[in-house]
Amino acid sequence: MYKSAFVSLIFFYFTISSLNAQSKWKGFERIDFQFQEREARIIIPNKAANGNPWIWRARFPDWHTDADSILVAEGFHLVYINTDNKFGSPDAVKVWDNFYDYVSTKYTLQKKVALMGVSRGGLFVYNWAKQNPEKVACIYAEAPVCDFTSWPGGFGEGKGSLKSWEILKAEYGFNSDEEAKNYKNNPIDNLAALAKAKVPIMHMIGLEDQVVPPKENSLILINRYIELGGIATVVPCTEGKQELEGHHFEIETPRYVADFIKYNTLKKGKLNSEAYHTLGNGLKNSHIKFEKHKKGRVAFLGGSITHNPGWRDSVSNYLTERFPKTEFEFIAAGIPSMGSTPAAFRLTRDIKDLKNIDLLFEEAAVNDPSNGRTALDQKRALEGIVRHLKKENPAIDIVLMHFVDPSKIKDYNKGIEPDVIQNHNTVAKYYNLPIINLAKEVTDRINNKEFTWEDDFKNLHPSPFGQGVYAHSMIQFLENSYSSHIDADDKIVAQNLPNALDIFSYENGKLIDIKEAKLSKGWAINNAWSPSDDTGVRPNYHDVPMLISENPGSKLTYNFSGKAVGIAVAAGQDAGYIEYKIDNGAWQKLNLFTPWSASLHLPWYYTLSSELENKNHKLQIKVSETKDAKSNGNACRIRYFYINE
Structure with missing residues (x-):
């Protein structure tokens, strides 16, 4: 370490x-x-x-x-x-x-x-x-x-x-x-x-x-x-x-x-990572695929902790060394600031050929609460990811990981399991998924005086030391999961998909091109938008097409079919309010300015409705004259629409 x-x-x-x-x-x-x-x-x-x-x-x-x-x-x-x-x-x-x-x-x-x-x-x-x-x-x-x-x-x-x-x-x-x-x-x-x-x-x-x-x-x-x-x-x-x-x-x-x-x-007695692992269905299918078929596609889905180098590289190296004759493809689909809701809708964009993914690691326990996602949204999104993956490949192995942050340490030290972990575990246990609870493990190791948060782990974006703690636990989980012998007659087994916990889970989520919208005066598509101010951007949110209006009163219409609809925006220092309505519903206001907008054109997913009848609908959006006190404009910049079909 x-x-x-x-x-x-x-x-x-x-x-x-x-x-x-x-x-x-x-x-x-x-x-x-x-x-x-x-x-x-x-x-x-x-x-x-x-x-x-x-x-x-x-x-x-x-x-x-x-x-x-x-x-x-x-x-x-x-x-x-x-x-x-x-x-x-x-x-x-x-x-x-x-x-x-x-x-x-x-x-x-x-x-x-x-x-x-x-x-x-x-x-x-x-x-x-x-x-x-x-x-x-x-x-x-x-x-x-x-x-x-x-x-x-x-x-x-x-x-x-x-x-x-x-x-x-x-x-x-x-x-x-x-x-x-x-x-x-x-x-x-x-x-x-x-x-x-x-x-x-x-x-x-x-x-x-x-x-x-x-x-x-x-x-x-x-x-x-x-x-x-x-x-x-x-x-x-x-x-x-x-x-x-x-x-x-x-x-x-x-x-x-x-x-x-x-x-x-x-003499201090180090804790054993196995105590924080739930095996669920295990990883038998991916084990057979890697061992016998000599091919493997492994995906990592999550936020910045998955995007950043560290544990993901260690896991990839472990798999390569554990199965030296296997040809691996590793797909890094971590994007900073993204939780389970964005993941449910960007899944097919960022992980190609879902039907051939053998093993997927998913994390969202840090971003989901910090992004203000409700308990209902957290469960709908994670269940949507699981069901979408398993419909494409019923034999896929999925590992759910809970990463740590100070609020989770505080909860565990009060004897409380953090809400987001309860929500995610509800889904994981229903589908019998393996779980690696790194939030609890890190908390217990700190209390066991193996290291400190301030000097060693340092941040929810872990130091190299913290990345090593994560990697050590994950590799121990993989080592135990892949320790059994594979017999000649062992076969990959498709897992039956039970009825959904929530009929509105985002299991058919996808992103929609902004060209699908009907625009009125004041809206335009900039085919290679980049910010002209000094604030930051994220990958795939600059030098890309962006549907933009900075004019209060300008409207657009988007016709779609599905049970949910939302917009993925770049919410920067000039992000304004929008008003929207679906079909003949009432107009509702939405502030696009986030706590981080002053320093970053933050990719943000706003779900406008998630319990619609699965039929044709009309979404209308107009830029409001209302403006957040901290914002310096009225801008609405839409990168994608998204729907749950």
């Missing part, structure tokens, strides 16, 4: 060599690769422990690996990047920052990592940990360098290394020995934040060590750490051979090291 700007994450991916070398490490999968022109590796456990815990080695990745192998066997990932000759410098810490973001994201590892520092590796683990205490589960260090004036400087009882000292000074930018000796950010310095975060540390030391004397390194750090309230353990290793002037010694209790790391990494 991760928390950094997504643009940086994209940069990291471009710095990774595509020629990953795969081999074995003590029977486990080992992947070697280049990260920002540095050698890196990751060891993959056969089965990851809950939460995807990991160990990060600093220097000497093949020295004393007994504890490492115990932990990998028990579900830990093991990572390493070669930053030799950087001696834990600020530049080395930057490399580590970048590598943390990349590797934790790529492998969806948990936020807090267990650090291992051997000898000079102590410079790396402590200098990085002091800047990132919230990312550190614990620190294990073996004969660690904690003060570079001791080694390689050699200004104490240790012998030092002149060659390494000169390299270190150049790396840090020191112009003299005195400048280096006056440096105040060695591992022994500035430990308060790490101690305040209660990061446990353990040092294995050799009492005869003349290369990195404990009195100048570990014992100073440990004592200072305890005085600051930190948790610290020292284990003197006195048995076996003491080689390289006492700097190399046998680790007497590798199991103790492994248990220390396990206890401090896993």
